[in-house]
Amino acid sequence: MSSIVRKAGLGFAAAALALTGAAYGVARSASADVTAQLTASQLVADMGAGWNLGNQLEANSNGIPSETAWGNPVVTQALINQVKASGFKTIRIPVSYLGNIGAAPGYTVNSAWLTRIAEVVNYAYSQGLYVLINMHGDGYKSITGSWLVCDAADQTTIKAKYAAVWQQIATKFASYNDHLIFESMNEEFDGQYGTPTSACYSNINAYNQIFVDTVRKTGSTNASRWLLVPGWNTNIEYTAGNYGFVLPTDTNRSSTIPSAEQRIMISVHYYDPWDFAGQEDGTITQWGAAATNAAKKSTWGQEDYMDTMLKKMYDTFVTRGYPVFVGEYGSIDKTTYDSANNTYRANYAKALVATAKKYGAATAYWDNGYNGQHGFGLFNRSTNAVTQQSLITAIITAAGGSTSTTSPTTAPTTTPTTAPTTSPTTAPTTAPTAGTGACKVTNAVNAWNNGLTNSITITNTGTTAINGWSLVFTLATGQTITAGWSATYAPTSGTVTATNASYNGSLAAGASASIGYQATHTGNAAAPTGFKLNGATCS
CATH class of the missing domain: 2.60.40.290 (Immunoglobulin-like)
Structure with missing residues (x-):
């Protein structure tokens, strides 16, 4: 999804505050985690329902990544606890690097930014969730400071920079177990929505190959962890069809992986039909067989089309041992135009997740943190409250999980977005005891x-x-x-x-x-x- 769409509906100027410094601290050591390697089908089943922490670590202000730049508050452990309590088992965390990458030849990533990324990853990883991180907005031509541009002239420099950045990311997380998955990039294409061009697609394929080789060579768990790669603009037709996508080779992977198994996943997104899922004019507000008003329903992109597209991914990749991840899907809130819209949004989400599961794919709903007209939000990120329980229930049940309508016992239902001006009026539930040391x-x-x-x-x-x-x-x-x-x-x-x-x-x-x-x-x-x-x- 483009950065413009990600910000759609926010309706206010973004604060130009950069939140890049944070310390990394979790209750367990990542290096102590040992899990059995899962096959493709086991992985998809174990990932369950997924959710995107959108418009946060990929947000930026004038080309500098800034967690609060697009209107969301700082990410907290309490928010992630609520997401987990709601039944989600996987969290995708989009990440941009942009101006936090230093000059050639080292292309050193700002250490404070890497540390903050690790801290947010640990909010989910420490809870036993699957976590996906990527390189998200660095290829958007519309963003100041973008550089991973497949039709730019100096591809030699781009590829050297890309390898250097992924080498640093992979090294930072080398000891994390297979619950952490790396995604090479996001919606990479030349900015035009027609048929892919061969030269640009060739560079996208090269980026994916550099990504796989670079991560594998850092060793440790990176030699065997699952890696996620997209085709042209994460478009199903342009990835599964005969348009130039080439699977990267994986010759540097660990010898512990059975020769008949893969460790590469294929990334696609799904927002069809767009007039229902993302278009903001309010004309198309209903979807699926249950729609009651033909004038409010798109003329294409219904259940049969969804099935056809996901079966295409199954036939092309899943049958060969490469699981598919629908890393983004969803539909915006149009209840201001049609009070029944949330029913159709839930039907759409349920159908997508169920169809993906049928064809061996995992999924992650796109949540941009915005609630209200044209928003994708499922949670209020300031209070951590659930805002769209019907959609969450549809997603979790379609994935085969169970939902909770109560707040998690391990997290507060609200987290202050501003510091209190007075001391708390209640004491901790357990009286403080200082221990015997320091x-x-x-x-x-x-x-x-x-x-x-x-x-x-x-x-x-x-x-x-x-x-x-x-x-x-x-x-x-x-x-x-x-x-x-x-x-x-x-x-x-x-x-x-x-x-x-x-x-x-x-x-x-x-x-x-x-x-x-x-x-x-x-x-x-x-x-x-x-x-x-x-x-x-x-x-």
Whole structure:
């Protein structure tokens, strides 16, 4: 889906704030995870229903990736917990790199950006979910700073840069188990929607081959993990048909993979018919056999067409051992034009997921974080509340899972998007106990102009568990917290107390928790000082 469509319906100017710095902290070690390698059919079944964290890590402001640039709040653990509690088993996290890539010859990716990507990945990975990350907006001609352009003149430079960036990404995540899947790129094409051109398609094929070779050569789990590659614009016809798509070879994969099995998946998207799924004029609001008004139903793209297209992927790839991933699908909210629209949106989603499952494909619904007219949202990202339960139920049941209409017990139903101005009125459910040892705190500050973000990793270095905690620290003069995640913060300047959320209050001996905040400053972007956890001074 193009960046223009991703932002459609937001209806307000994007804030030009770059959230690029955060520390990586999870309760378990990725390198300690060991899972059996799954066959293609086992993988698809295990991935279940998927969901896209859209308009977040691929959002950008003037070519610099910025998590909040397209109107969504900072991603939190609480949001991901709600997505999991709703029945989703897979989360696709689109990622752009753009201006966070340094100059030749190293093309070094901004370390704070890689760290924030890892932190968001860990929100899902630590919960046992499948996670997919890609290179998303770097090939959109409409975006400032795009460079992965298949019809650009200097392909030698593009390919060297592409290999260098994927080498860094793969190295960053080399120890993660097979629940992490890499996707080479997103909707790569030359910007015109006609028949693919051979020269451009040849470069897309080359990018996919570079991606597979580069990731495999970094070793560790990367030698055997599943890799996802698209054809022209992730279009089914142009990928499965005779238009030039070439499967990459996988000669550098681990010898532990049985010779008869693959470790490559094929990526496609599905938004047909567009006049129902994405067109914003409000004319076509119904879909499928249950439609009651022919004038509001598209003349094409119904159940039979959907079946034909997904069967084409099955015949071309699944039968050869290459599973298919419908990484984006969905339809926008048109209830302002037709109060029954959500019924047809649910029918559409249910049919897509069920048909994909029938033909050996996994799926991920496109959620851009926007609720209301023309939005794709299933959740309110500021409160973590479910906004489209009927669609979620349709998706989860079609995938063979079960849904929950209650909030997860491990996450709060709301997460403040701005720091509270007063102390919490209720104490933690378990009285804080400081343990018998000490604590360690690390900061990761990323500053710009008059703003900054800071991610704080708290480690219990004592010998007993901490059940409920308060972390006290002092902000530099002139700094004021404007938003925070994974804790509550009060007051917003001076000496601040961060109090645990309901889902991260327990810290076993040696365990860590990651929290953070966004703040303004008047020229002093220094990290806070004087950390004390439950009264104990931290190193």
